[in-house]
Amino acid sequence: MSSKTRPRSPLIWKSLVSDLHPSSARKLPNVWAAGYPGRLSNEEDKPPLEALDITESNSGVAVGANSAVLYDPLGSWAGGYRKTNLYDTDKTWAKSGTGFATYRLPSPLRTVSLGICMDLNTMPGASWTSLEDGPYELASHCLERKSNILILLNNWLHSSESQAEGDDGQNDWNTLEYWATRLRPLWARDGPASSTSSDAVENGIKFAGTSAIFSMVRDSGRPKLLDMMGKDEEGVRVWNVVV
Numbered sequence: 001m002s003s004k005t006r007p008r009s010p011l012i013w014k015s016l017v018s019d020l021h022p023s024s025a026r027k028l029p030n031v032w033a034a035g036y037p038g039r040l041s042n043e044e045d046k047p048p049l050e051a052l053d054i055t056e057s058n059s060g061v062a063v064g065a066n067s068a069v070l071y072d073p074l075g076s077w078a079g080g081y082r083k084t085n086l087y088d089t090d091k092t093w094a095k096s097g098t099g100f101a102t103y104r105l106p107s108p109l110r111t112v113s114l115g116i117c118m119d120l121n122t123m124p125g126a127s128w129t130s131l132e133d134g135p136y137e138l139a140s141h142c143l144e145r146k147s148n149i150l151i152l153l154n155n156w157l158h159s160s161e162s163q164a165e166g167d168d169g170q171n172d173w174n175t176l177e178y179w180a181t182r183l184r185p186l187w188a189r190d191g192p193a194s195s196t197s198s199d200a201v202e203n204g205i206k207f208a209g210t211s212a213i214f215s216m217v218r219d220s221g222r223p224k225l226l227d228m229m230g231k232d233e234e235g236v237r238v239w240n241v242v243v
Contacts, residue, residue, distance in 0.1 A: 040064055082098070084099060136183070
């Protein structure tokens with residue numbers, strides 16, 4: 001676990017983000033979602049790590065969780081979530097969550113589901129059957145909860161697949177296509193799916209960027225990409241959509 005991903009204590013997290021998001025939500029007003037490395041409390045069960053980085057940890061147990069938080073338009077805490085499907089680096093420090101999270105928020109957002117990065121992939125122990133049958137665990141959760149919006153917070157790896165002929169290289173289309181494919185069951189339901197992803201290079205690893213917003217409608221036969229950011233683009237994009 002690098003120093004950039006070390007879990008933060010509740011006090012440090014509050015000073016860094018929890019004060020920022022409520023005030024921003026009240027001013028705009030908006031619902032805010034943010035990811036962060038959360039530290040486990042002293043009272044929590046700390047299971048053995050799935051993968052131990054002996055150069056940086058000698059406890060052998062989880063010390064944190066890859067987490068997300070939601071604030072409502074009034075700046076009040078609306079929900080939290082812990083990543084369920086851990087990535088390799090998560091396994092050197094993090095405890096997995098107990099399942100996906102869905103919350104009821106004020107109109108027009110209504111029912112909002114949260115996921116983090118690898119949650120989009122097939123869960124450990126599950127066997128892929130077919131394009132039609134999946135499994136598509138996160139998408140199925142959204143259908144079961146009748147979610148209007150899925151917020152997927154990503155730090156997705158840049159695709160190693162060759163880009164299509166004529167591609168200008170500004171966008172990671174392979175990553176976008178994969179995200180849409182893993183949400184295939186949601187093409188059968190009205191509601192946008194928003195995915196954010198960083199474009200940084202850390203420890204020699206290139207991330208995909210390509211934050212995007214999709215509309216997925218039942219019986220449409222395909223997802224609709226409403227807008228996206230470039231794979232190297234940094235900043236804030238404002239999207240106005242009807243939910």
